[in-house]
Each structure stands twice: as C-alpha cells, then as structure tokens.
Amino acid sequence: MNFTRFGRPAVIAVVAALALSSCASNESATPASTEGAASALTGTLTGAGSSAQGSAQEAWIAAFQTANPDVTVNYDPSGSGAGRETFIGGGSDFAGSDSYLKDEELAGTFAACAPGSSAVDLPVYISPIAVIFNVEGVKDLNLDSDTLAKIFKGEITTWNDPAIAALNPKATLPATAITAVHRSDDSGTTKNFTDYLFQTAPDVWTDAPADPFPLQSGEGAKGTSGVVDAVTNGVGTIGYADASKAGDLGVAKIKVGDKFVGYTADAAAAVVADSPLVEGRDKSDLAIKINRLTTDPTHYPLVLVSYAVVCTEYADAAQGELVKAYVSYMAGSDGQSVAASAGGAAPLSTELADKVSAVLATIK
Amino acid sequence: MSTTTMAAPMTNSLTAGKLPKHSGLAVLLGSWLVTAAVFFVVQLSGASESFNIAGTLFFGTVLYCVAIYLLSYFVEGVRKAKDRLVTALVTAAFVVALLPLISLVATTVINGLPAFLTPTFFTASQRNVVGAGGGALHAVMGTLLITGVATLISVPIGLLTAIYLTEYGRGRLSRAITFFVDVMTGIPSIVAGLFAFALFSLLFNDPGIRFGFGGAIALSVLMIPVVVRSSEEMLKLVPNELREAAYALGVPKWLTILKVVLPTSLAGIVTGIMISIARVIGETAPLLIISGFTASMNYDLFNERMMTLPVFVYTQYANQGADTQAYLDRAWAGALTLVLIVMLLNALARIIAKLFSPKLGR
C-alpha cells in the first residue's frame, strides 16, 4: 500500500519528465534572430499593478518580446495598490498604477532605485469609462451627472422616473426597478467614476472619491468582468466599466456642456490633453489632474488615466536600460496603437507623448 | 374448521398488505401526470406564459412522496410507509444533487470545447500571444508540478499524523494536534498564500519573490488538515478486533499498522487524499500571490514565476482583451482541463485502491 502514497506523485513526475523533454511550440529554445537589427537587450523585466492595464500590457509584452527575443517581461495584474507596494519594496522594476504616487509614498525611499533618487509617474494608458445599462426596450440613454449620481445613490429607483424621462423624451422607459451595479473590489475605475460625480454633481454626490465604492446601496460585483456580467444577466441594470469591455450592452451618453456625448477614444484623449498636471510635484512627474468640469462637447470627461511608475535612476543600470526601452515602447506611437487595438485604449496626445519621452530620456 | 380459516383473508401483520411490485413507479408517473395537468390548466388560463417543466417535476415529486406514504400507510402500515418515504427522499436527494453537477459540467464542456479542441491548446503557451490562439501548456505543467509537490509534502505528513492520532496518540500532544488540525481547516486560502509569501520573502530577503515551490507550500498548508482529518476518520473505523488479532499473533505494532490497519482503510484514505487534491488543485488566490502569473513556460520550481491552471482561468476571465470571446473560450477550456486532470487522478486512485485493498465482505 505504500504504492498509493508514492505512486500518484510518481506518475505525475513521469508525466512531468515526459513533458520536460518537449517544449511549448511557440517558444523556441534559441531565439531565431532572423532580422539583422535584432536588439542587444537581454534580461527579465518584472512589473506589477493595475489590472486595468492588464490587456494592454499583454499586447505590449507580446510585441516587445517579439522585437527583443532575449527579453522576458512579466506583468502581474495584481492591482494598483499592490503594484505600488511591490515596487516600493523593490519586488518589481516598475509599477502600473491607476492613481499617481501619494505624497507620503514619494517621501519614502524606493528599494529598486539608486540611493537618493526617486520615482516618477508617467501616463501610458488612457481608457474611457462607459456607463453601461441593460433595460428592455431601451437602446439609447442620455444622462446628466446629477441623474447619474442619484441613480447610484439609490434616490432614483425606477427607470420611468420623471428625471430620466425628462432627459430621454423619445425613449419608452419601463417601470422596472433600477439595479445600480458598482465594483465590489477597490478599484481605480470606481475612484475615477466617483471623482467625476463628486466634481460635476457636488450637490448630490457628497462622498469624496476613493477606491472603494462609498455607499451601501446598489449592487456590487467583482472586477470589470463581474460588473459587465451582472449588468448583462440582470434586469433593469446599470453600471460602469472600462469602455473596451462594454460589448453589446447599451452605453449611456453623458451630458457635457449642453450636449450629450458618447465615449470615443478621441474624446477621451482630448480631455486628457486639455488637463493640467498636478501641481507641487517634481517637474519630471507627469501626474495629471483630469479636467472633469470641461464644457467642450468634443471632450469625454469620464476617463481613467493609468501610469507607469518608474525610478529616475535605477540601482541596477542594466535594469534601468530595460525599463527605459520598455516604457518608451509603451508610450510611443507603436505601443499606443497596439494598446488601442488590443485593450480599447485612447492614445496619448502627441504633446503628452513628447513629455513622457523627454522624461524617459533622463532615466538612468 | 380448518377449511373456514383457509378461506378467510390473512390479516396477520407479517404478511398482510403489500403493494404490487411496480406500484412505486406507477404512483410516481401518476403524480407527474397530475401536476402536469394542473400546470397545463394554469397555462391555458393564461396565468403563465409557458409550460412549467421544472415546476411539474418538483411538485410532482412532492406529490409522490405524500401519495406513496399515504398509500403505503393504509395498505402496509406505518413502518413500511416510513421506509418508502425515506427511499423516495433519499433518491430525490441524489437526483437534486445531480442537477447542479450536470449543469456545471455541461456549461464547462460546452463553453470549453471550442478552445480545448484547438491544436495549439496543449502544445503552446501564451507567450507573445494576443487575442485568439495560444495554449495552456505552461499552466498545465505548472499545476501538475505544484500540486504534485504539495501532495508529496502533505500526504506523508498528514497520514503519519493521522496514524499518530489513532494508534499512538495519548494525552496532551494528541489533544493539541487534533485541536490545531481543526484550526488549520479554517485557514482561508488567501491567508495561506500570504503566509508562504511572507515566509519566503523573509528567508530569501526578496520582497518580490514568486516561485512554484512557494505555491506548493501554501497548498500544503491547506491540504494537510484535510488529509489528517479524513485519514483519521477512516483509521478509526478499523475494528479493534483486527488490531488485537495481529498483536495476539505477535506482530509488532508498526507492522500491524502497515499491514493490517492501513490496507483495511485504504479505499477511504485514498478517497480522502483525492478530496484533498481536488480541494487545492483549483485554488486561485494563494497561487496568484506566491507563484505569480506568467505567459511563458517554466519547469523550474525554485526559480521565477510559474503559471497554474486556476490562475490561468482567472486571469483570462478577469483581464479580457479586445477579442473577449477568445479569452472566455480559453478560460472555460482551462477549467475543463482542470476537471479532466482531477477525473484522471481519481480514476487512477480508484484502480490503485481496488488493487491493494483486502477483499472484505462488501
């Protein structure tokens, strides 16, 4: 009977040994450098953080690894807070984060950076946040921020409420109860969404923007996929999610100035291009204060900006070179178009991209 | 005198009243028909839009339980009636439990097959793959390696502890172990991951440590209590007569345990081990923390990140790219693979148990 105890693992070991001799078909042991201009970069680069960047990072990594066959890039989409924490502790070479470094984080030291140097935030990923809904018989929906705030506060409880009807004179709204779905996990998407409501509907939405959804009302769902699933499978539901995941769901237009604006990549990029940098930070730190109060109807102010957090000078110079090459690729026009096709991101404006590459040039 | 008694119907309690052989089946079908008729009338009257099959089966079965009890009560008496009622309930419980199983397996198979059948699913990793294509070879290998090592660690420790508790354990130490094993069953999986992460990042002084062996340790923490608890239960069931018979023949204690106690309870122990493997092979949270996430192959348990199937399923679901369907397909295919692996291990374990178990009365 000892065979039981050791037999099963032995079988596993045999299977493993068999597989060891084979290799994944898409990973050649010796990278074939067919092109003469193959890069000289080698090493393993580790990043961690924002899950919003996850699909864009996947595309960036694939393209970057193809161009530099000797480089392996790993990105843990473990969450912005965890990503920053890992980076501060020296566990990764860069962090992806939906919110820029806090002042107290900047005041501390960064284990991966050279002594005396600090870290900076570089915007690399802009994504519009869509207000998605699933109401029988309703295809188009216009909402202003007061109404949106009231829906998520639970003050408007049915779809045929006069406030919604006034904004949508043409739609036939049912008497269905509204189920407002928010993120149940802490997330940068919630922070940006509540920041939008807090700034544009200050009379209704009085809770300061934060990663967790501040109210007990409504329904929670885990992650962007969870919100999309809940809205899709529910009755009379409304929620917010990264625009690229909206799929076939109805997407509400939000009121900017006098017009109702749907999300587009261009409108999202435009509002970021028009937004000032956060004041009182190092000039190489490109943290953006998004202009939510814009009245220009070519802008879509409900956007999320995600950053790559990198050192100004790396303790390990070789690692610094790798990070520099990779982040340059991410923020460059190639990287931005890859992110747009794979993750539905909005491209950085030329002006902002130039600023990012100017900062990158100083990184050692 | 005797002829008159022969002619009279027998009314003694042992033979009197027995329902015909297939009356149970007939009553069941009858109950379903009656409820179907009721629901049909409801549908005709316009109260509901479509014919309610689930309702029919449910209320039909409830009706059957009542009907067979009453029928049997009046014909066969209260004891038989109770027996028939319990039989009906037990069978119903089994069928009810099968429903979610069928639904789950059907969902997994239907959603998982498209990607599962692509030729690259078992020959390729996700390295440099965006959108459709690629495979899960890296995740399959990672899962087998990590779970295999976790099993190698947990089963000897768990089994030996269970033996200690049933055969040797007296006094304070055995009470302490029993007590703390109980506590260990309550460790949330994510805490096990955090513990392994804290332990190894401290040991190797690397704040961003991610490697497969750490995942195996985290899984072992979750696995050991299940192995101990289930093996202990099975060892306890071995009749003392067997042990005493062995001692009486002068067999040393350790050989008695190895040759008599363990083989007798082997089937149960193997079942317990399989449950413990099944319990940990699908764990996501701890592996995400300590084994990490990668798109490339890695065979080295002690170096660099290692992908596992549950993490694969979770990340494919949670971080969908623009081509959502491709990611969902891969997530379900990963889940299907995981279920198949456990099925295979289960079958293997059963064969082993059958080969090595002593032939008992059953």
Next chain:
Amino acid sequence: MTTAVARGTIRAPQRPGDRIFSTATVVSGGLILAVLASVAAFLLVQSLPAFVAKPEDFTGGYTNFWSYVWPLAFGTLWSAFLALLIAVPLAIGIALFISHYAPRKLSQGLGYIVDLLAAVPSVVFGLWGIGVLAPLLQPFYATLVAWFGWIPLFAGPVSGTGRTILTVAIVLAVMVLPIITALCREIFLQTPVLYEEASLALGATRWEMIAMAVLPFGRSGIISASMLGLGRALGETMAVAMVLSPSSQVVFQLLTSQNPTTIAANIALNFPEAHGTGVNILLATGLVLFVITLAVNMVARLIINRRKAFSGAN
C-alpha cells in the same frame, strides 16, 4: 484477576521498527504544530496594528476594528450556516443512496460522479454562479418576494441580478456537497455488516436498519465530515467574491442586493488595493475567521466526544 494482570505486566519487546515508526508519526504531528504556530504567529504579528488602527485607516467610515469586522463575521457564519443547512441533509441522503439504496454495480459509478464535483475549481463555480445560476434563480426570487415578502427573510426589494446570499449559499452547498458526501459514504460503507444483517433479521425495514445501525455508527463521522465542509464554506474566497453582491451590513434578508459579505471574500476583494495599515486590518479579519473556525470546531469536538463509544479504535 485484575491485580494479577497489573502486577505481571509483560512489556512488549521494543523493536527498532516500532521506534522509528512511532518517532516518524510524532515528528510529523509536531511538524503540523510548528507550521500552524508559524502561521498563527504570522497572523498575530501582522494583525496587531489593526487593533489600534485609527478611524481614517478604515474604508467605509468605520471607527474601529470591531465595528468593521462584525458585519463580516456575521456574513461568514450566516452564509456557511445556510450552505450547511442545504448541504448536510442532501449529502447524507446521497451517501445513503450510494451505500445502501443504489444497485451495487451502479453505486461505484455514482460515487465517482459525485467526487467529480469536488474537482471543479472555485473560479468555475464563480463563473457558473454569475452566468447560469443567478439569472436562473432571479425570476424565482422575484416571485418569492412578491408572494412571501411578508416573511422577514424574503423581504424585498428583490435583486435585479439574483446575486444574493441565498445564491451564494446554494453555490457553497454544491461546493461542500462532494466533501461531505464522499466521507459519509465511506463511513456508511464501514458499518459492520453483522449489525446490518442482525437488524434486518429481526424484521426491520431498510429505513429502520439504517436508523438503528448505520446512522448511530456513523454519527461522529457525519459531524466530522460536516465540519470539513464547514471549513471550506467558511474559508471559500473566490466563488463568494465573484457571485455575491456585498455590502457591510448585518441583514437577514436573503433576496436583496445588499448582502452581508464574508471575511474571506472581503480579503480577496480588498487585498490587491490595500496598503499600509489596510493590509494589517485585512489580515486581522483573517485572524477572526481563524477564531470562528476554532469555536465551531470545538463545539463539534464536544459533540463527537460524547459519542466516542462507537469508534473502533477505542
């Protein structure tokens, strides 16, 4: 007679095999204690800052740790209780069906099928819960609230997506079902055939045989199996996090959008974005879960020990 035995106790010769074997068992038992001690030490050290955390460290406007953890602890117990309420009777039924009702040839295969359920990873339960079960149950919930809304448990307003604590309890029940069933089945099969045949020979019906011979024999095992199931239900992370629509309140309503969430799910939801004292607070809730499991298990042990006479090893 007894004195004679006591005076003339014959000591069995100590064989090296015996000594090695018993040492090995003690060492592995000790190893478990060591692992557990280190996990406990890790949790304790990490959660100390949470008990003195300032109000601004808590998300959601809580002022101290206990007010933060109370709704979570309630949700954990409530969902696990509901899940066991569904799972234990079902599991005993299934185990009995496999061991004593189904035809011999069929029962092996049936047991195999139920074991399969244990193989399904929790992420898949989560996906299934959101995609299949919740939409399926939502209309049923709506009817329940419309007809039975006057019962406090079923009070509205009904959730529009069906992702309520009752759905979670059903998912958890399906998850723990195979664990409880598999152990119960093995235990029922171990009932001495003599007992069973004796009661049948006395004229007992099948149910009476089970009630008199099988169930009393397996009682401690059933409780043990349920406790293992409870352990999983209490600690289940991913499926609950994915299926439940959480809010930190103590509510008993089963069918609304606001459900008390569980400790494990709360850790999974908030850990990725947690930093500083936030991490300590989450780990401290893990410690509370520990204590809860401890208490539940102690109660179960008390019950089992009262029935110790049935254990073969005693």
